[in-house]
Amino acid sequence: MTAHGPVAGPEAAGGAPPVLTVDALSKTYPLPGGGRLTAADAIGFTVPRGGSLGIVGESGSGKTTVARMLVGLVRPDAGTVTVDGRARPARPARGRAARLARAREIQMVFQDPYVSLDPRLTGRQCLLTALRLHGASGAAAEEKAERLLGQVGLGSREGAARPHALSGGQRQRLAIARALAVEPRVLVLDEAVAALDVSIQAQILQLLGEVRRETGVALVFVSHDLAVVRHITEATLVMRRGTVVEQGPTRSVLAAPVTPYTRALLAAVPRPGWDPAAALRAAAPDTP
Amino acid sequence: MTDTHGHRPAAGAQPAAGARMPSARAEQPGAEPAPAGSAAAEPEAAARGASGGAEPLLDIVGLGLELPGAARPLLADVSLRVRPGEVVGLVGESGSGKSTTAKAALALFPDGARPTGEVRVAGTDVLALRGEALRAHRARTVAMVHQDPRAALNPVRRVGDFLTERLALAGFAGNRAAVRGRAVELLAEVGLPDPARRLRQRPHELSGGMLQRVVIAGALAVGPRLLLADEATSALDVTTQAEILDLLRTVRREHGTGLLFITHDLQLAAAYCDRVLVMYAGRLVEHRPAEALFTDPRHPYTRGLLECSPTLDEAAAGVRPIPGRPPSLADAFPGCPFTARCPGAEPECERWQPRPVPLPGDGMAACRRLAEYEPDGAESGGADAGTDARGAAAGAEGVERAGADPSPGPVAVSAPARRDAAPGPVSGTTEGGAG
Ligand code: SF4
Ligand code: SF4
Numbered sequence: 001m002t003a004h005g006p007v008a009g010p011e012a013a014g015g016a017p018p019v020l021t022v023d024a025l026s027k028t029y030p031l032p033g034g035g036r037l038t039a040a041d042a043i044g045f046t047v048p049r050g051g052s053l054g055i056v057g058e059s060g061s062g063k064t065t066v067a068r069m070l071v072g073l074v075r076p077d078a079g080t081v082t083v084d085g086r087a088r089p090a091r092p093a094r095g096r097a098a099r100l101a102r103a104r105e106i107q108m109v110f111q112d113p114y115v116s117l118d119p120r121l122t123g124r125q126c127l128l129t130a131l132r133l134h135g136a137s138g139a140a141a142e143e144k145a146e147r148l149l150g151q152v153g154l155g156s157r158e159g160a161a162r163p164h165a166l167s168g169g170q171r172q173r174l175a176i177a178r179a180l181a182v183e184p185r186v187l188v189l190d191e192a193v194a195a196l197d198v199s200i201q202a203q204i205l206q207l208l209g210e211v212r213r214e215t216g217v218a219l220v221f222v223s224h225d226l227a228v229v230r231h232i233t234e235a236t237l238v239m240r241r242g243t244v245v246e247q248g249p250t251r252s253v254l255a256a257p258v259t260p261y262t263r264a265l266l267a268a269v270p271r272p273g274w275d276p277a278a279a280l281r282a283a284a285p286d287t288p
Numbered sequence: 289m290t291d292t293h294g295h296r297p298a299a300g301a302q303p304a305a306g307a308r309m310p311s312a313r314a315e316q317p318g319a320e321p322a323p324a325g326s327a328a329a330e331p332e333a334a335a336r337g338a339s340g341g342a343e344p345l346l347d348i349v350g351l352g353l354e355l356p357g358a359a360r361p362l363l364a365d366v367s368l369r370v371r372p373g374e375v376v377g378l379v380g381e382s383g384s385g386k387s388t389t390a391k392a393a394l395a396l397f398p399d400g401a402r403p404t405g406e407v408r409v410a411g412t413d414v415l416a417l418r419g420e421a422l423r424a425h426r427a428r429t430v431a432m433v434h435q436d437p438r439a440a441l442n443p444v445r446r447v448g449d450f451l452t453e454r455l456a457l458a459g460f461a462g463n464r465a466a467v468r469g470r471a472v473e474l475l476a477e478v479g480l481p482d483p484a485r486r487l488r489q490r491p492h493e494l495s496g497g498m499l500q501r502v503v504i505a506g507a508l509a510v511g512p513r514l515l516l517a518d519e520a521t522s523a524l525d526v527t528t529q530a531e532i533l534d535l536l537r538t539v540r541r542e543h544g545t546g547l548l549f550i551t552h553d554l555q556l557a558a559a560y561c562d563r564v565l566v567m568y569a570g571r572l573v574e575h576r577p578a579e580a581l582f583t584d585p586r587h588p589y590t591r592g593l594l595e596c597s598p599t600l601d602e603a604a605a606g607v608r609p610i611p612g613r614p615p616s617l618a619d620a621f622p623g624c625p626f627t628a629r630c631p632g633a634e635p636e637c638e639r640w641q642p643r644p645v646p647l648p649g650d651g652m653a654a655c656r657r658l659a660e661y662e663p664d665g666a667e668s669g670g671a672d673a674g675t676d677a678r679g680a681a682a683g684a685e686g687v688e689r690a691g692a693d694p695s696p697g698p699v700a701v702s703a704p705a706r707r708d709a710a711p712g713p714v715s716g717t718t719e720g721g722a723g
Contacts, residue, residue: 058525059496167613168382197381198552199629202596202609224525227598231607255602268526269600270559272582276534283527 017085018046019218020070020106020186025079027065038242039065042079045237045247047186050212052219054233054250056226056265062242067190067222071108081106083185100134100182107184111191113175117163123149123174124159130181148177151214152207169200173207180211187211188220193228205232226269230254238262343411345514345546346370346393350405353388353570355398359620362388362401363570365643370514370546375537377557377578378550379593380567381614386550389567390516393548394426410513427457431507435519437499440506441491447502448487451475454509474505478535497528504535508543515539518550533560554593558582563651566590569615569625571642576651587653588630624656632657 025043028036039062047053057063068074070081072092081088083105093099110116118126127145136144149159152173163171172192179187189208193201209232212219223229229236229250236253238246238261246259257263264283268276346369353363363385370376380386391397392407395414407414409429417425434440441450451471460470468487475483478501491499500520507515517536521529540547551557557564558581566574566581566589574587585591592610612629621627623638630637637656644652645659 058527169613197614198554198593199381199596199610200613202598202607203611205598205607206609225598226526227600230600231598251602254600265526266600268530270553270556271600272559272579274559276530276537276560279530280527280534283530 019049019051019084020047020220021080021082022046022066022070023080023082025066025069025081026077027062027069027074028077038062040069040076041243043237043239043244044079045235047218047220047235049185049218050216051235052212052221052233054229054236055220055222055239056224056229056236057239058224058265060241061239063222063239064190065242066239067108067188067220070186070188070220071106072102073108104134104182104184106186106188107179107182108188108190109172109175109179109192111194113168113171114163116175117171117178119163122160122162123154123166123177126174126178127181130178134182144181148181151180151211152177153203167200169196169203172196172200172204176204176207176211180215180217183215184217186218186220188222190222191224192221194223194225201228208232226254226265238265342372344369344371344408345410346548347408348389348392348406349408351389351392351407352404353385353392353397353401354404355401355617358617360615360617360625361570362398362617363392366405366567366570366572367644368565368572368575370548372513372544372546373540374563375540375547375549375561377561377564378548378567379552379554379557379564381552383569383614383616384567385570386567387518388570390432390518390548390550393430393514393516394432395422396426428510429512430514430516431510431512432516432518433500433503433507433520435522437496437503438491440503441499443491445490446487447475447489447491447494450502450506451487451509454506458510460509470509471505474509475502477508478502478505479531480505495528497524497531500524500528500532501535504532504539508539511543512545514546514548516548516550519552520549521556522551522553553597554581554590555597555599566593569619569621571625571654572644572652573626573642573655574651574653575644576647580649580651586647586651586658587626587655588632589626590653592629592631624654626655 023044025040026038027040028038031037041062043062043066045053055063055066065074069076069079072088075090086105088102088105093102108116118129121129124145127148128141131141131144145159149155154170154173154177158166158170158174163174166174176187176192193204196204205228208219208221211217219232221229221233233250235248236246236250237244238253238257238259240261246253246257246262253262254266257266260283267279267282348366348368351363351366352361354361366385366389368376368378368389378386378389388398392403393409393414395407395417397403403415409425412425412429414425441447448468448471451474452467455467455470460467462470471487472483475486480486480498480501486494486498486502491502494502515536520536521532524532536547536549539545549557549561554564554566558578561578564576564578564581565572566587568589574581574585574590576586581590582594585594589610592608595608596610598607610629615621615625619625623636623640624630624633624642627633627637634657640656642654642656644654645656646652647658
């Protein structure tokens, strides 16, 4: 990653156009007592092919709203999401072909894979269903399902099991395999490793690194965990109350943050010799 | 604490007759609490030989827990102590037995489970408590703070009702104004701004961090000797987590409360606690003063946990996953339970009955190959470890630490001798495997 500017992307490197371009994405919600809550205010970034961008923030920062706008689960008030040079329509796609095409642009993996997996289908059936919907058939589909299972480290036994019989880590592997089945350009992961045991989380992080290298899929990694983001992304966006407070190469954002808020976030991460009171004092003057 | 999570809920809010005046301060342990500020206040020898210091608030000795139908015991040979003013971390992945161990302090066990061993809280044999004595113990001596404060609070009742109930549980005597006054005091103590107004609010009006403060105020209302925090900050934002951790430190300093801090996060435990115990498959695998865990973890599982946790440290190598998965109750182990995932496993490990091997200075680790990696072998294990490791040690003594030859050097974790995929950093920016 050679970019040093505020925008994450390959422009500085003068390379290929970004696979994902997000421009001035905004969303507000009405508040019960009147007025509006700004969940996302003119968010913009780009991600190159095979690149990885982290969106970090605390609860209420708007990071999940941004993730949901990317995949179309939340309709933005304004702004555009462009994949491979094609702007995604703000309205849900009409018609099967348009829906499938849209699904091949961006896929999402959630914190709890249960929400996206059909409990009645075995792992293999789940992959086959997605593959067939997207045009694969017969032996080719079967073969691809096997390959996907292998790619995410699930054996034939796990492939034959339904989601409830899988461990949390295995379910997340299956959710990633299903997302990859349609060969998306972009994979959005919303706290996708947050609920996993530490040793399993590390396995999934490694898997995502491999997947990225092998398939060239671009990752948008939404997380509250700065250490995880440091390990899996090249560019980072720090959000707070719907706005981007800092944005740039992960290494500089996390090693030499320029805003008090990012500094406060970093100070709050436990480490050897860490003292919570000192971390709070460090944060106090600048963060109301 | 009203135990919403226990398998056997504590009795209803029945103010015990003739209860003491539970002003938290009046409950202070008679013995002088350990000076709370000093981190390693009473680092206790692992083999539990150490005596002296204040009487432990929690003293678990050789706790075992069998569940009919499970392939292995839920807990085996768990021993730990918490002294007044001490923060002891209990770390493990899911199914490690850390929460089960903590609940033993309340004599809360899964249905049908048979405990063996000893559990003493402030000198009382908890396993022998029955009826009213057990209810009083659960209501007043020990308080538990869980991950989700909303589960501990009735969503339709006001914060004030919750605290009033807690105070009644503790036998707080006084008219309504006095109860209210004490409730306001408690909320102020846990750092909630505008406490009088909070009394009228309902849980949904407060943030997660504020609710956790309310729950802690409710814990303090009964003036407990021992506080159990079970993933109490895991669901909070990092800055809120720091606030709650700071509050818990203040509580133990001002009340001499002992704190058992249960978490999946080894980095957090090692940064926050005085001593840390690491559990795996229902057993303790390592017990160390907290700083030692960062600088010199000894059990292969502890090392694996540290290596697979991402950090902000620029110099840190990439995360290295531990292969396999944490064991479930269906997995039985004839020997060391970590064998299947351990980079240093040998055939003998599958037959080795784990036991604590004392470490020089302080602590223990339950690994039969420990002596081999001792920098200068001599004083480490004594006869126990020596005999155990002898077969395998054979000439490896002290060499592998140099790390020159990674092939047999399993516990020398810097060697990239992993059986799973290449240990390169996940980010993929620094290829080249050298770790
Ligand atoms: S198969 Fe999966 S990815 Fe394709 S449209 Fe259906 S849900 Fe979306
Ligand atoms: S070296 Fe052997 S005894 Fe030690 S942790 Fe590994 S498997 Fe267990």
